[in-house]
Amino acid sequence: MTTMTEASVREFKMPDVGEGLTEAEILKWYVQPGDTVTDGQVVCEVETAKAAVELPIPYDGVVRELRFPEGTTVDVGTSIIAVDVSGGAAPAETPAEAAPEAPAAEEKPAARTPVLVGYGVSTSATKRRPRKGAEIPAQETVQVAVAAVQAELNGHAAAPAAVEQRPLAKPPVRKLAKDLGVDLATVTPSGPDGVITREDVHAAAVPAPAPTAAQVQVTAPPAAPATYDTSRETRVPVKGVRKATAAAMVGSAFTAPHVTEFVTVDVTRTMKLVEELKQDKDMAGLRVNPLLLIAKALLVAIKRNPDVNASWDEAAQEIVLKHYVNLGIAAATPRGLIVPNIKDAHAKTLPQLAQSLGELVATAREGKTSPGAMQGGTVTITNVGVFGIDTGTPILNPGESAILAVGAIKLQPWVHKGKVKPRQVTTLALSFDHRLVDGELGSKVLADVAAVLEQPKRLITWG
Numbered sequence: 001m002t003t004m005t006e007a008s009v010r011e012f013k014m015p016d017v018g019e020g021l022t023e024a025e026i027l028k029w030y031v032q033p034g035d036t037v038t039d040g041q042v043v044c045e046v047e048t049a050k051a052a053v054e055l056p057i058p059y060d061g062v063v064r065e066l067r068f069p070e071g072t073t074v075d076v077g078t079s080i081i082a083v084d085v086s087g088g089a090a091p092a093e094t095p096a097e098a099a100p101e102a103p104a105a106e107e108k109p110a111a112r113t114p115v116l117v118g119y120g121v122s123t124s125a126t127k128r129r130p131r132k133g134a135e136i137p138a139q140e141t142v143q144v145a146v147a148a149v150q151a152e153l154n155g156h157a158a159a160p161a162a163v164e165q166r167p168l169a170k171p172p173v174r175k176l177a178k179d180l181g182v183d184l185a186t187v188t189p190s191g192p193d194g195v196i197t198r199e200d201v202h203a204a205a206v207p208a209p210a211p212t213a214a215q216v217q218v219t220a221p222p223a224a225p226a227t228y229d230t231s232r233e234t235r236v237p238v239k240g241v242r243k244a245t246a247a248a249m250v251g252s253a254f255t256a257p258h259v260t261e262f263v264t265v266d267v268t269r270t271m272k273l274v275e276e277l278k279q280d281k282d283m284a285g286l287r288v289n290p291l292l293l294i295a296k297a298l299l300v301a302i303k304r305n306p307d308v309n310a311s312w313d314e315a316a317q318e319i320v321l322k323h324y325v326n327l328g329i330a331a332a333t334p335r336g337l338i339v340p341n342i343k344d345a346h347a348k349t350l351p352q353l354a355q356s357l358g359e360l361v362a363t364a365r366e367g368k369t370s371p372g373a374m375q376g377g378t379v380t381i382t383n384v385g386v387f388g389i390d391t392g393t394p395i396l397n398p399g400e401s402a403i404l405a406v407g408a409i410k411l412q413p414w415v416h417k418g419k420v421k422p423r424q425v426t427t428l429a430l431s432f433d434h435r436l437v438d439g440e441l442g443s444k445v446l447a448d449v450a451a452v453l454e455q456p457k458r459l460i461t462w463g
Contacts, residue, residue: 008086010059011079014046021371024048025073025239026080035063043081046074051338051369061085067192073239075170169196180205202237252398256312257434260393261442265450266414268424273456277350286354287361291329291383293456294406294449296353298381299325299346300463301448308445309378310401310436319436328380328397329357331364339397340369341377385409391427401436404449405429426453 014024024046031043042054043063061083068074167184169177173196177184180201187204189196270293277288302309302325311320327345331338340363342348342356363369380403384392391407407427414423430446437445452458 008084009064010061010083010085012043012057012081012083013079014074014076015055016076021048021076023073023075024053026068026070027052028070029066031063031066031081033063033065037061037063037083048371051371051374052367053370054368057081057083059083059085072191073198167196168194173198173201177201177204198237202235252396255398256396258393258396258431259434259437259439259442260429260431261439261446262391262427262429263446263450264425264427265454266416266423267409267426267453270453270456271409271424282351283354286351287358288354290409291381291406292350292354292357293459294383294404294453295327295329295345295357295381296350296459296463297449297452297456298379298404299327299353300452300459301445302379303346304448304462305441305445308402308432308437308441311378311399312401312433312435322378325379326377328377328400328403329360330380330382330397331361331369333364333367333369338364338369338374339377339380340364340373341380343376379403381406385426391429393429394431396431396433400433402430402432402442402445404446405431 025048027045027047029044031037031041037043037057038060039058040056043057045052045054047053063081064084065082067078067080067082074080167187168189168191169184174184176182176198177187177196182201182204184196184201187196187200190200191197267290270290274288274290274293277283306323307321309322309325311322313320324344325346326341326343328339328341331340340360342353342360345353345356348356360373363373377397377400379400380394380397382392382394382403383406385406385408388408392405394403394405396403405428407429409424409426411422412425413420414425415421416423428446428450430442430449432442432445448462452462
C-alpha cells in the first residue's frame with residue numbers, strides 16, 4: 001500500500017477568480033476522493049459574487065480529500081481539495097485501526113488521517129493542531145494568572161480555573177451572530193473542525209429570543225397584532241450574484257447623483273430595417289433584433305458626444321474620459337441580474353456586433369459568464385421591453401456614467417406626415433451621473449439615439 005506523505009500532498013486553494021472577491025460558494029464537485037485528476041481538469045464549479053465559474057486543477061494526481069461539501073461558502077485562499085501528486089493509489093479513507101496514536105505535546109504532530117467528506121470526523125484523531133482562532137486571548141490568560149495568585153494569598157492552593165474555549169467562527173459569521181442576537185456559545189457547529197457556519201447561526205436565530213421587559217419599555221415600538229404566518233413564508237439567503245447586485249445598486253444610488261430623462265420615439269423604420277437585415281446574406285446565421293440596432297444607435301450617439309463615456313475617480317478627484325466603449329447588456333439569469341459587456345464595441349461592424357451580442361446572451365443564459373466579461377464596462381443598455389414594460393428609471397452600473405433603458409415596442413396611434421396613423425413606438429429612458437454629465441450633454445445623447453432609431457439611415461451618415 002502506498003503511503004501518502006505530507007510532501008506528496010498538494011493543497012488546491014480557492015483562487016480569487018474575480019477582482020477583489022473574498023469568497024465563493026462551492027456549487028458542485030465533479031470529482032470524488034480516489035479519482036485521478038490531470039492538469040487543467042475541471043474539479044468543481046463555484047459561484048462568486050459575480051458569476052458561476054469552473055475551477056481547473058493545476059497538477060496531476062489522485063484526489064485524497066474534498067475539504068468542503070457542496071453549498072459551503074469558502075474564503076479565498078482556503079484549501080478546498082487535497083491531491084496526492086506522488087502517483088500512488090492510496091485509498092480515500094484509511095481504516096481507523098491503522099492510525100497512529102496521538103503524539104506527545106513535545107513531538108511533531110503526525111499527518112491527519114484523511115476522511116471522506118460527509119462521513120464525519122476520523123475516530124483515530126483525538127487531537128488536532130490548535131487553530132489560530134481557537135487560541136486563548138492574552139487578556140483571559142492574565143485573568144487566570146491573577147486568580148491563581150489571589151487564591152494562594154487567601155490560603156487556597158487550588159489550580160487555576162480552565163478558560164472556556166472561544167467558539168470557532170469567521171469574522172463575518174461573528175458579525176452575523178451579533179446582528180441577529182445569537183450567542184455563539186449556544187450554537188451547534190456543522191462546519192469542518194467544529195467551525196460555526198452562517199447556516200448554523202440562522203438556524204439558532206429561529207425563532208428569535210423574546211425581548212426582555214426593559215428592552216420593550218426602552219427600545220421596542222408599540223406592539224402591533226401579528227398579521228403574518230411564518231409557516232407560509234420562505235426565507236432565501238442573500239448571497240452570490242444577488243448579494244453583489246444589491247450592494248452595488250445601493251452604493252450606486254447613494255453615491256452617484258442620478259438624473260433620468262425620457263423620450264418617446266417612432267421606431268417603425270427601424271423595425272422595417274430589422275426585417276430587411278434578417279434576409280441579408282451578410283447577416284446570415286446571426287441574431288438580428290431591435291436591440292442590435294438600439295445598441296448601434298447608442299454607439300453612434302457616444303461617438304458624437306464622447307464626453308458622456310467617462311467615470312468619476314473619487315480618490316483622485318478626476319474625471320476619466322474613456323476612448324473606448326465596453327457596452328454592457330443587462331441580463332436576467334436564474335442567479336440574478338448580471339451585466340456582461342462587449343469589449344471595444346465602438347470598433348465593431350454591425351455583423352460583428354450581432355455576433356458578440358448573441359454570444360453574450362447565450363453565455364449569460366447558461367450561467368457561464370466569466371468575471372472578466374463583467375469588468376471594465378463604460379455604458380449599459382437594459383431592455384425592460386421584453387417584459388412588456390413601457391420604460392423605467394434605471395440605476396447606473398457602478399463606475400459607469402450612463403445607462404439606457406428600452407421599453408416595449410408597441411403599435412400606437414401617432415401623428416405621421418400630418419395624419420394619425422398606427423406606428424411602432426417605444427419609450428427610452430437615459431439615466432446619467434450628474435457629476436459627469438450635465439443636462440445638456442445627457443439630452444443630446446438621448447436625442448441622438450432617438451433620431452437614429454426614427455431615421456436609421458443616420459447610421460450611415462453619422463456612423
